[in-house]
Amino acid sequence: MTAQRDRERLQRIAAVVSAADASDPARAICDACVAALPVAGASIVLTAGGIPTALASSDAVAARIEELQATLGEGPCADACESGRPVGEPDLAAPRRARWVAFAPAALAAGAAAVFALPVRIGAVRLGALTFYRSRAGDLSDEQHVDARLMADVVAHVVLAIQAQAAPGTLGPALEPLVGHRAVVHQASGMVSVQLGVGVGEALVRLRAHAFAAGRELGDVAADVVARRLRLG
Amino acid sequence: MVLLTERCVELLDVSAAGLLLSDGSGALRLMAATSEATEMVELFQVQSDEGPCCDCFRSGVPVNAVDLTDESERWPRFAPVAVAAGFHAVSAFPLRLRGQVLGALNLFRTEPVMPGRADMATAQALADVATIALLQNRAITVSHELNEQLEHALNSRIAIEQAKGVIAERLTCGVDEAFSRLRRFSRNGQRRLSEVARDVVEGRLTPEEIDTIRR
Incomplete structure (x- = not known):
């Protein structure tokens, strides 16, 4: 029984890795994360010119949550980028800690009941965050938190792999939305x-x-x- | 990594597993294995230039052989060593990310059976997860450089957008027209567009100076 469960868990993570080969890898990874975890939406956010900018989002609510954080300059994404640690609030309506006074009510109104942000980093290099939202309040299990961190690692390698293919001095084509957007x-x-x-x-x-x-x-x-x-x- | 090879044995019902990685010069070296028995080590060593892992590493696709007693032509050195060690079937799965192949996951069975579709998928999934764990370990230095390149490229592009805004506001023109003037100036002076843009944004070059090049 456990072997079967492990096998399924493994394959869900592997699907996130395989999404790196898609023509639009960032969007494909967001979609694979949503399929692999009990979350309603995902975004990949990188810091560009001082603004957290979504490279891709799985749906309109996820995109709206990132836009809110860019406008307000606060939220789980900024905290995860800054601290280099996972940040989450399983219940935005009854938060464990008073924080994000502007972001929390706005995110609730946008349709998010819980938010999570995993730092996208390799060693000391911090690139941004992989963020999730749930439409119902509730935490992820320990196992799901571990999986989510692994998915954020995948994002870090994919972003750098895309940049590695770019001509010197230019931006990897798949990273173009960071400026265009x-x-x-x-x-x-x-x-x-x-x-x-x-x-x-x-x-x-x-x-x-x-x-x-x-x-x-x-x-x-x-x-x-x-x-x-x-x-x- | 050793843990990962042990998980392979548990999850896939194989007899032995090993992880071989490219050492940068293209040769495969054993990173981890479920057994350190001498015959096992030799089995992996012989694959530094021939065998299923080599084929898998070069092609980037899984390689399977059900009956190794039949494979002495394909792998004249590897096949007899594997048979002597008591193995009949072998598989190799690539460790890959975005077109790059880093090594191979090698599985051995004592029975001459072909792995099923589900086992194949699980084995490839294990290889994929191993890829990420591996990159995490080896990529710190390269990552620093790449991240610097990424930041530099991003900042250059952002400076161009900001400079368009500065010029548009000062010269009362649209942002597209502002870009044309910026580009004309940089071409005329044979300077990089991003450098000129940065000079404008940081006030070393005024929009009026940019506008002296007209046509």
Whole structure:
């Protein structure tokens, strides 16, 4: 009986490894993780220019959760990236620890009842996080936590393997969404830096603050700036 | 790794298992095995240049032989050693990630039986998991370099987007037009686009200077 269970567990993890060979490996890995673990959705998030950016998400709710964290600058993903340790909240409605005052209610409203983030790292190199959400509250088992960490290791190797195939000085093609997805935010940071006479880093902070105060997503606010429907300062 | 070969024996009902890895020069070396008996070690050693693991490593696909007494033509050195050690059937599964083959998982049976479809899938799954464990151990230095390259490439691309914004705002043009001007300037001065972009973002080069190149 246990052998049969072990065998199935092993094959679920192996499916995540095999997904690395897909034409869109990041998305395929997210989907394989969702099939392998009792979670509703998954995202692969890498830090790019100070913003956690989803390389891929398995569904719209997972994408929305990442967008929220990018806007608010807090959440399990940021904590996992910063600490290099797994971070989770099995019940966002009744959290074990008071944290993420802005993110938790917003994530609940978006349809997540529990969130988990595993650091994507190799040794001291920290790349980002593999994040999961559940639509019902509840923790993962110890065994599932172990499997999830292994899946995050797979992500780390796949990201570097993609970059290893890129021409010197260029970005691996499968990593292109990291810039493409946020191009408007970076452009808006440039524009706001001129409007306020500050550096682009500070401009990004102001953009985030504006989005948070207005209850909007960072990407939407940035699009308004680039289209000149909005000026800061 | 030894644990992994032991799990193979348990899960797959094989008699012995070993993990062979490429040493960088392309030769396979034994990393771990369920038994350290001399005849076993020899069996893995002989495969440094011939045998199922070699074939598997070179082709990247699983290799199976049901009756080793029939295989002395295919593997003149390996087959007799394996038969002498009491084995009849052998399989090898590749350790691979994104097109790269790192080594092979080698399984031996005393009976001349072909592994079933489910066993084949489990064995490949074990090989896949071994690949990740292995990369985790060996890849630290390479990872640092690759991560630096990744960060550099990302930052270059992001600086270009930010510079487009700076130029668009200062020269009151669209971001596409801003990009055309940035590119014209960098081509004209034969400089890298990302370098020029960084100079703009960090204030070493003004959008007005960029705009002196016109056409």
